[in-house]
Amino acid sequence: MGSAATDKLLPESGKEEEEEEEKQLGKRLWVESKKLWIVAGPATLTRASMFGVFIISQAFTGHLGNTEMAALSVVFQLLTRFSIGILMGMSSGLETLCGQAYGAKQYHMLGIYLQRSWLVETAVFLLLIPIFIFSAPIFRLLGQTEEISLMANVISLWYIPIIFSYVFLYTLQMYLQTQSKNMIITWLSAVTLILHGFCSWILVDKLGLGIPGVMISMNIASWVPIVGQLIFVFYGGCPQTWTGFSLHAFAELWPVFKLSISSGVMLCLELWYNSMLILFTGHTQDAQIIIDALSICLNINGWELMFSFGFLAAASVRVSNELGRGSAKAAIFAIKVVVATSITVEAVLWILVLAFRHIVSYIFSSSVEVADEFSDLSLLLAFTLILNSIQPVLSGVAVGAGWQVIVAYVNIICYYCIGLPIGLLLYYVGHLDVKGIWIGMIIGTFIQTFVLLYYVYKTDWDKQVAIAKERVNRWVLPAPDEKENDSSI
Template sequence: MEKREEEESKAPLLEPCRAAEHNATGDGGLGRRLVGENRRLWAVAGPSICTRFSTFGIAVISQAFIGHIGATQLAAYALVSTVLMRFSNGILLGMASALETLCGQSYGAKQYHMMGISLQRSWIILTGCAVLMLPIFVFTEPLLVFIGQDPVISAVAGTISLWYIPVMFACVFSFTLQMYLQAQSKNMIITYLAFVSLGVHLFLSWLLTVRLNLGLDGIMTSMVIAMWIPVFGQLIFVFCGGCPLTWTGFSSVALTDLVPVLRLSLSSGVMLCLELWYNTILVLLTGYMKNAEVALHALSICLNINGWEMMISVGFLSAIGVRVANELGAGNARRAKFAIINVVATSFSIGLVFFIFFLFFRGKLSYIFTTSEEVAAAVASLSPLLAFSILLNSVQPVLSGVAIGAGWQSIVAYVNITTYYLIGIPVGAILGYVFGYHVKGVWVGMLLGTLIQTIVLVFITIRTDWDKQVEVTQERLKRWYITDGNKGKPDSRGSP
């Protein structure tokens, strides 16, 4: 019995049909390996991309309708959505990403009941965090005026920020439920609900603004409803038997050991916050320039177009994170490297197509969001920078996904601080304000930071000894995962 237990403790924890995977991707011709790898890649990336397109579409639809109300309203919406919501979402999504580790750990160790407990702990922690951020949304107008933003734009932004409070609390449940369900490969329910909410938002925005003439209030009402639809849908799915193994009801155990979970949540959010807040600085710096209304209007259009393409790259980020983690956990360094090469090539090819597309069309797409000739001309002037941003963003998020799969979050956090905040932002500020290139100068500086970060991540990925990473991963699995003998018992270390 002891010998058997010793053999089981030495066995890898993840056994995803290795014989079949070996036949599909381990040996054989390049074509067969590509087919097998892309099948696995798109099984994760496809639903992820669709979900992100639908969710991001809610914000873009709102911007499109607001853009036809007035330039001041659109500039205010750009400030709130790009600055305040990006700030809060960076914190909430980053902290919710700890649930990926916790649920993945429990699911891999077959301690399914712990996934529901981890979900409840995340709800407690993220709700508390959202409550602490409430004053920022309540006092948005005086805060923006205090930091030098236009008073007229700040007044409208203060109204929009109050509407965003229920949206923020919807994100608490939406982020955590998505990660809880994805850990069980229940991706399609998330995708279906995201498309339903997108369709509802499009219809309600038209009904409340075009037919009923409710203006800004109508659009924000529609957004609140659309953001809560996936939450209620996922809760019904979970509570009504969609996850019979992992959801066993509410438990008082969720109220214990919150400090270690909080610590993990905070550390998980650092890398993501640094990236999400980068574009926020770009918008804030633009808000201080002359004719800030037109500049913010044009920049928000460009950033939203860039955001659409980013949804593809972020989908690949999720997919390669899963692929690298699975292959390293299964002890397959060769297939991990092949997965990285395949996804980088795929994402870069898609980015190259969009790069050419936006160079060709330049400012013509801006008329979807505005009727102002001045704003359209500003967008056309920024289009080359937009095209280069899209090209860089087709690679950079994928490499961040590789880092997540390999467990390099702390390393990437240091890289982000150096390239973004010590190089990109200072150079952008100097070009924009000292040399008078305005928003173009700020954007060029930000692009420089992203370029250097991408080069560093490419260098790290190429220089990595992936066989050594397999050993590191196996040691990490033994340290973090709970063994079969401890099923149903708390970890003796008192940490998740």
């Protein structure tokens, strides 16, 4: 009897344990998802706001004339994206340092890392200035007309203060989001977007200032959020991590420079790779129709990338925080949750694109030819969206762990030694035009994603914890209160 009773109870006990494990897993998923969206939500909205500022500027410029519109687009697509790639990429090096230091509770180091990044990126910005001052010859060399080149040169000069603002914009974003304090960025971005629309209306439509009016409004929109973030940081928003300006910021600049440059190269290789489609589209037959259809694809992909960059930021923050805290298992769990969440969101977009591929283009164009071309390209767009659900997350993991140099090499091989040559082969030999280039790019991105997935899977995360601890300890300085205690002794 006793034995039978015991046998009967054993399955129930096992079932209770399974239920308890499921509850614990559900609780962990809920907690991790909240941490993820605290970073990903504001990061997504912030980038959408920044993209919105350019869209508003483009709309007002379009009413001034075709030359002004073309000049603004050329400056943005070539010079500005080039600069953004460098400065935003370099700022991701700060994300590695701040994220791991915050996880290790070395809070006072975040402010010092921030100041060091300001110094390093300001030096790089000074090297970029001549490109904007003498941009007209560059545009002529790239085949632009004299009229567009001269107008683009005028816009480029107005862009110099905006480019300088990126030194502070991206570093402050990385600094704040590693502490999960980026809601202030979101609110300021929303205010900036509204302010930019109002200022553009006053300066362009009411005062008739033309291009200077658009650029003055863009400069205001660039600096308002920075001033707001600096006030937040300096006046009590980050009491643990901002302890004032320090002369220590001028020390250890070379290691920061190396990490920042490797981060910049990693991101630039990705941004420039995605610009290849635009470069080759103008040489195809029926270029105007293809350009219009491709522009719709790139607009959809651009808005979708807002989510991807949000998940990239979330992956970076969560991984760097957990490595700095010393928890390899938590870092692995965070990666799984971010990847699963990103795939779920992107899968919804993937289904929508395929389901409405015959309708979506009419939002942007009334041309039947453009609609047919878009429908033809939509399958490639769908594959791109799926890859965007994984690849940026893995880049975020790389930033969080400090693998920027490794990923830069992977990007060079997969993108430029495999993907681009295959695309050119399909373009010239296979006569697939833009689709050939795009297929090659997808192949390169797929291989890069597979390599990074394998690398993440094979990584010894306990070893990564030790590396993160060594990095934090190597650069750590005594906290201000510790110095006071030492001096009193």
